[in-house]
Amino acid sequence: MARKIRVLIAKPGLDGHDRGAKVIARALRDAGMEVIYTGIRQTPEQIANAAIQEDVDVVGLSSLSGAHNNLFPKVVQILRDKKAEDILVFGGGIIPVDDIPGLKKAGIREIFQPGASTEDIIKYIHRNVQLE
Amino acid sequence: MGIAQRILEGDIRAASRLMRDIDDRMPSALEPLKELYPKTGRAYIIGITGPPGSGKSTIVDKMVDIFRKEGKTVGIVAVDPTSPFTGGAILGDRIRMQRHATDEGVFIRSLATRGCLGGLTRSTQDIINVMDAMGKDIILVETVGVGQDEVEIVNTAHTSIVILVPGLGDDIQAIKAGIIEIGDLFVINKCDREGADKMERDLRMVLEMGRKREDGWEPPIFKTEAILGKGIFELVYGIYRHKQALEQNQALEKKLRERTKTTFLEILETEVMAHFIEKMEKEGQWDKIIEDLMNRRIDPYSVAEKVMAEELKKH
Numbered sequence: 001m002a003r004k005i006r007v008l009i010a011k012p013g014l015d016g017h018d019r020g021a022k023v024i025a026r027a028l029r030d031a032g033m034e035v036i037y038t039g040i041r042q043t044p045e046q047i048a049n050a051a052i053q054e055d056v057d058v059v060g061l062s063s064l065s066g067a068h069n070n071l072f073p074k075v076v077q078i079l080r081d082k083k084a085e086d087i088l089v090f091g092g093g094i095i096p097v098d099d100i101p102g103l104k105k106a107g108i109r110e111i112f113q114p115g116a117s118t119e120d121i122i123k124y125i126h127r128n129v130q131l132e
Numbered sequence: 133m134g135i136a137q138r139i140l141e142g143d144i145r146a147a148s149r150l151m152r153d154i155d156d157r158m159p160s161a162l163e164p165l166k167e168l169y170p171k172t173g174r175a176y177i178i179g180i181t182g183p184p185g186s187g188k189s190t191i192v193d194k195m196v197d198i199f200r201k202e203g204k205t206v207g208i209v210a211v212d213p214t215s216p217f218t219g220g221a222i223l224g225d226r227i228r229m230q231r232h233a234t235d236e237g238v239f240i241r242s243l244a245t246r247g248c249l250g251g252l253t254r255s256t257q258d259i260i261n262v263m264d265a266m267g268k269d270i271i272l273v274e275t276v277g278v279g280q281d282e283v284e285i286v287n288t289a290h291t292s293i294v295i296l297v298p299g300l301g302d303d304i305q306a307i308k309a310g311i312i313e314i315g316d317l318f319v320i321n322k323c324d325r326e327g328a329d330k331m332e333r334d335l336r337m338v339l340e341m342g343r344k345r346e347d348g349w350e351p352p353i354f355k356t357e358a359i360l361g362k363g364i365f366e367l368v369y370g371i372y373r374h375k376q377a378l379e380q381n382q383a384l385e386k387k388l389r390e391r392t393k394t395t396f397l398e399i400l401e402t403e404v405m406a407h408f409i410e411k412m413e414k415e416g417q418w419d420k421i422i423e424d425l426m427n428r429r430i431d432p433y434s435v436a437e438k439v440m441a442e443e444l445k446k447h
Contacts, residue, residue, distance in 0.1 A: 003156050004219070004244075029220035034244050039227035046233040050226060053233075053240055055148040084145060 003131035005033040006056040010047040011040045012075065015065035020093065024060060027118035028125070044074035052084050057129045060121075061108075063093040073106035080107070088128055092116065136167035139265060144239070147266055151241055154262070155255040165258055168265040173388075175207070175264040175271045178371060179289030181251060181311060184277025186295045187321040189228035190358040191367070192272050196232055198368045199270050205237040207263030207271040211252055214244040221245075225274060239263060250284025251275035257288060257395060280310040287391060290384065291374045293367075295319045296335070298327035312338065315351050317370050323355035323363070347383040349374065408439060 092112040138146035153161035210225035221244035232238040294315035356363030378384035412418040424430045
């Protein structure tokens, strides 16, 4: 049996708009991945722990509230603290272009802005996740 | 340090990676499983099954509160379905349990059925073993949302709980065989809904009409409103009563003996099959046998006897 890509889609912070996250989860499922969806209002600790317990390859973070500069880097930091820096973290949602360099510097490997297609995200994951 | 050793010393990443390897059926998972086996058999395993949307995840979440207050550590295996078309899955059981995600005494793992039909996954037993070796006192196994015939959980859990909700059909539904036969405990969740009392009466009648269980246990019925936590305490103590009853009349011992036998035979079967398939492929007989069977030149019973006889001659 071949390896299956496992992805965690999570919404850190307080906004309750999860349509986007659900669309992504659905698209990744249809691309044959196992997607763990943890729902809205997650703390960075909850997200990082779930990523580790579920042994995912990728974490996708979605935020529409403007708290991304604070919350996204925290998820990466906690993963590092727990020696899980190999888990790829990407983000999406309402994120101003000016914030992107800072987020990338903090270890969020890619940011998908409104208008990005689900195809782009699937391709990105396939390109960046190597399963033994 | 080996993977098994790291798991025994509390390395969460090593444990979750091994679970992944088990689920992906990597041959490399075998060695650590061998090493961990002697450290298993300590956890108490509780199965939770019922139709989709009946509240399995919420009940699991609320039971965890009680187990944790009692100082017990908990492992959770939560199964959701794999799409038969794409092979992908959305695993959403964690949504109801995420508040336990930062509790070091709780480990949650979501699994996709990957084509397995009994309500669990092929990997479930081995993953339970890993959690058992991690030292979890209680392991809760939540099946995929089931219909009538997905009863695999009964071969896995010590105590099986069947969750029902009012409004699923008349009492004939409950008389049918299948999941109604496997419950050690029954729960009518969402019991604020219309029809809960009637459902309880119907279910009680069906259970009383049914054959007496060998172990003498009479499955109790609990009414819960899981989202508010109502009835969960009673349910947990129902589990403890069942555990006690199992231990008192040696039913547990019998159950575990039966289960150990089944598991061993399954593993042996897989090994034996792999051996014969490899042999037939290597000797180039495989395609020919299938071809001859297709054309009815030979029959499968004779071929099986012949293959076996040749194998025995070698020794």
